[in-house]
Amino acid sequence: MENQLWKRKLLSTWRKDQQWYADKLAILRSVRSSETPPGDIQSSPTGETFKEYVVSEQTPGELQRHEILYSSVAVGIVLIVFISVGILFFLRRRKTKNADEEHAASSILVYPSQQGTAPQFLTKEIHFSLPPLRSTSLGDLTEPDDSDVDTESLLLPTVSNQRSNSFSCYGLGVIEPALYKSTLDLDEIQWPEGHIGRIWFSLRYEPSTEKLLVSLLKAKNLPSRTVGTVNSCDPFVRLHLMPDERRYLQSKQKKKTCNPYFDETLVFQVSQKDMSDHTLKLTVIDGSRTKRRSEIGHVTFPLKDLEIGDGTEQQLFKLDLEKEPQEIKSNLGELLVSLLYNENLSRLTATVIEARGLKFQGDKHEAYVRLTLNQHYRSVKEKRTGVARPSRDGAVTFTEGFNFKLAPSQVDISSLAFHVFQATSGYGRDKLIGKCVLGSYMFARGKALIQWNTAIANPMEQNQQWHILCE
Incomplete structure (x- = not known):
């Protein structure tokens, strides 16, 4: 407030001086033109008369320089005032912002309150804790004490093999390897003579969407393309819904292996009323580098034997490959x-x-x-x-x-x-x-x-x- 009053007073004084100097300049010009001094001249705001001003031998050039000087001083003072006000406003705003950040960092914003004229915010602290690790899927892990938690014990152990995605279509959850240990572990199996391979797959039918989901897991003991060599086979699986064999689905090809892991899920669209009339056929084919494909063998599964249920559980199958389709044996005639x-x-x-x-x-x-x-x-x-x-x-x-x-x-x-x-x-x-x-x-x-x-x-x-x- 004091700064504004001082500013107004300075501007008023400066305007009076400007008017007085302008009057003097006009009188001086009139005297020189008529060469007769005026009879009665008013005194200046400082008490000087026209004669004293003439005696002082001030010229019009000097009056103009004084005008420029006073104008520059006034403008400089105004700029200094404005800069000072701006700096004070900036410092105050920055101080308020830092205080708000410190208040916000101390707690978590939850929701605004409906009471009061201005919005008020309530805060609360959120505590969390790590869940205990499962010993069934991650091995034998000792559960740490609550008092002293070791961060290294919470890290998952590294697994060398890749994670299977063949059951990704079956919803959220964890596959228990113990359920399939007896059916998927073939390290100690002795294959019979003339065996051309075995394939593992699972089936699930969703009545709501009329989808048949076929998950290819793996195949074992496929014959090598060249006699006397090992893993000279590039297998892939082709799936048909019999009796229509023009339309088929095909898995990715695995290179140089007689025991491939597929881990793929393929989907057929088939209505529930047609399930009993169709048969799923899986054909294992060896595709060599020369683009010559030879059929290793195939398996068939009648879909009428599939338990549909509510469509949430998959059924696992393992079947040996056959070279030629077996003749249908029936006592009907x-x-x-x-x-x-x-x-x-x-x-x-x-x-x-x-x-x-x-x-x-x-x-x-x-x-x-x-x-x-x-x-x-x-x-x-x-x-x-x-x-x-x-x-x-x-x-x-x-x-x-x-x-x-x-x-x-x-x-x-x-x-x-x-x-x-x-x-x-x-x-x-x-x-x-x-x-x-x-x-x-x-x-x-x-x-x-x-x-x-x-x-x-x-x-x-x-x-x-x-x-x-x-x-």
Whole structure:
């Protein structure tokens, strides 16, 4: 406040002096022009008269220099005042900021209070402690005392092998190695003669998302590509959902090992109602550097044998690799069919000749065959034979032929299914005895595939074959 009053007083004095000097300069100029001194001249604020000023021999140049000097002094004083005020404001603000930082560092901000006109903040201290280490997954660890905690005992032990990520899709948690010790430890196993390898995998099906998760763990005792060498194998696994083998998933290739660790999870999208109709096939293939791939072996697993449950638990399997698909053995009976393909008319003629060894139930032994032409997995045409009774030797003779429209471009996506039913009396539902499917590589294997390919490759030639019925 005192600084402002002093400033105002200084400015008032400076303005008065400026006005007085301006008046003197005007009078001096008028005297020189008229060469007659004025009669009555007012005195200056300091008591000087015009005559005294003339005697002092001050010139207009000297008056101008005095004006510049007084102006410079006044501006300098004003700047000094402003700089001093700015420095005081800066120091005060910095002091307040340091005090706030010290207050904030002493505790943790929790939430603002709703009481009072200004926001008030409450603080509290948070204490934490390290949890005890698990002895099951990290080995035998002694739990430290609470009074004296050793930081080195809290460090995890270094593990030489890599961490498996094959169960990452199964949610949070820790895999207990003890659960799989009896199934995954193969150091002391003696392999039989002619063994071509064994594969470990786990399955889990999620009904909510209709996803089948296949986790490839590892394979053991795969044959070496070159006789007399060790680990001359570059294996990878190809997964199919039978009967559709055009679509597949494939794992990463492992280099120069006969005992590969895959640790991969692959996902198939399959509805729950189709689970019983599909079979999972895992084929182990050796891919050499010359890009020539040779199939080592394969395993199959019918998905109808998988326990679905609530979809939270995985099931572990270990299966030996097979070179050729095993022939289906069944006591349901056999069916003799014949195929004839006319390429010019795009017509397939299927003849149901005879059935033997049918497994009937009840006293009434009568059977018929229903033929279904499928393209992809959609039914296109259905036909059926008449009802026939078995003879004394147990054979049921039909000898009926049926024609189906089949273009050459549809051969690879088509199949022909034969369902043998036992006819029931009254309003009861006919019972399915067994079935067999003939078609391309997408739908059939073994004799069924050979007969289909032979009939298509040799038009106008009849080809007949016995087929074992399956469920």
